[in-house]
Amino acid sequence: MRVYLTAVRLSLRRYLAYRSSAAAGAFTNTVFGCIRAFVLMALWKQKPEIGGWDLADAVTYAFLTQGLLAPMGVFMTSTELGPRIRTGDVAVDLYRPVDFQTWWLSLDLGRALGGGxxxxxxxVLFGALLFPVRLPSxxxxxxxxxxxxxLGYLISFGLRYLASLAAFWTMDERGMSSILVALGMFCSGLIIPLSVVPGALGTVLLHTPWAGIMQMPINVLLGTQSGGVGYALAFGTFxxxxxxxxxxxxxxxxxxKVVVQGG
Known part of the structure; x- marks a missing residue:
C-alpha cells in the first residue's frame, strides 16, 4: 500500500508544479462556464422549468461541470499508459513489483487530485459570486x-484504462481514445444536462457509465437525482x-498473450 500512496503523492506533486498552466486552465474553464451559463439562462427563460430543473439548477450545473472537467478527465484521451505501450516502454512497467492496474490508478489519482x-x-466560486446558483449548505x-x-472518477479511469490497453492490440490507442472522448462529452452531460434530454434517448443516456461521471454527482448535490442517493451510489459502484x-x-x-512493441 505504501508504494501506491507514494505514487499518488509524487504524481500530485508533479501536477501541482505547473501552476501557471493550471491557472490558465482554471481561467478557461471559468470563461466557458460563463458562456454555457448564459446559453442555459436563455433556454430556461423560455421555459422556467425543464426536467424538474429551474434556472438556478441549470446555472449551477454549468459551473460544476466546468469544475469537474479536470479531475474527471473528460477531455483526456487515455491514461499515461497508452503512449508507453505505443513506444514499448511498458516493458519496464510490466517488470515492476507492483500490481499493474493499481500502479496506473495511483498515478492517475495524483493527476486528478491536482486538477481538483x-x-x-x-x-464554481466565480459562478456563485455572479450568477444565481444553488449550492446546498x-x-x-x-x-x-x-x-x-x-465513484465517477473510478468510472472515468476504468474507461480510459481500457482505451489505453487497446494499444496492445492496435499499436495505437489514439483512435479508440478519440471516440471515447466524443462519447464522453455528450453522454456525461457536459454539453447538455442528461436530465433534460427527452424520450428514450434520455433514458438510454442515463444508464450509460458516462452518466455516473458528472451528471449523477451533480444531481445528488442538487437533490434532483431520480431514485435518490442510494440509486446513484449503486449505479456508480456497479x-x-x-x-x-x-x-x-x-x-x-x-x-x-501480446508481444510488446519493439520485441
Missing part, C-alpha cells in the same frame, strides 16, 4: 456528492467495479 485542487474551485449533501464524484474488473482481465490477457 487547482481547477475545480475557481469556476448541508455537510451531508456535500459528503454524498464527494462519494459520487469518487459501473466502477465492472470497468475495473474488465481492465484487470484485459491486462492479464495482454500480459500473457
Amino acid at each position: 485542487l487547482l481547477r475545480t474551485v475557481p469556476p 448541508s455537510p451531508l449533501r456535500w459528503t454524498e456528492f464527494a462519494v459520487c464524484c469518487a 459501473w466502477a467495479v465492472l470497468l475495473l474488473a474488465a481492465g484487470r482481465m484485459l491486462t492479464d490477457v495482454a500480459r500473457h
Whole structure:
C-alpha cells in the first residue's frame, strides 16, 4: 500500500508544479462556464422549468461541470499508459513489483487530485459570486456528492484504462481514445444536462457509465437525482467495479498473450 500512496503523492506533486498552466486552465474553464451559463439562462427563460430543473439548477450545473472537467478527465484521451505501450516502454512497467492496474490508478489519482485542487474551485466560486446558483449548505449533501464524484472518477479511469490497453492490440490507442472522448462529452452531460434530454434517448443516456461521471454527482448535490442517493451510489459502484474488473482481465490477457512493441 505504501508504494501506491507514494505514487499518488509524487504524481500530485508533479501536477501541482505547473501552476501557471493550471491557472490558465482554471481561467478557461471559468470563461466557458460563463458562456454555457448564459446559453442555459436563455433556454430556461423560455421555459422556467425543464426536467424538474429551474434556472438556478441549470446555472449551477454549468459551473460544476466546468469544475469537474479536470479531475474527471473528460477531455483526456487515455491514461499515461497508452503512449508507453505505443513506444514499448511498458516493458519496464510490466517488470515492476507492483500490481499493474493499481500502479496506473495511483498515478492517475495524483493527476486528478491536482486538477481538483487547482481547477475545480475557481469556476464554481466565480459562478456563485455572479450568477444565481444553488449550492446546498448541508455537510451531508456535500459528503454524498464527494462519494459520487469518487465513484465517477473510478468510472472515468476504468474507461480510459481500457482505451489505453487497446494499444496492445492496435499499436495505437489514439483512435479508440478519440471516440471515447466524443462519447464522453455528450453522454456525461457536459454539453447538455442528461436530465433534460427527452424520450428514450434520455433514458438510454442515463444508464450509460458516462452518466455516473458528472451528471449523477451533480444531481445528488442538487437533490434532483431520480431514485435518490442510494440509486446513484449503486449505479456508480456497479459501473466502477465492472470497468475495473474488465481492465484487470484485459491486462492479464495482454500480459500473457501480446508481444510488446519493439520485441
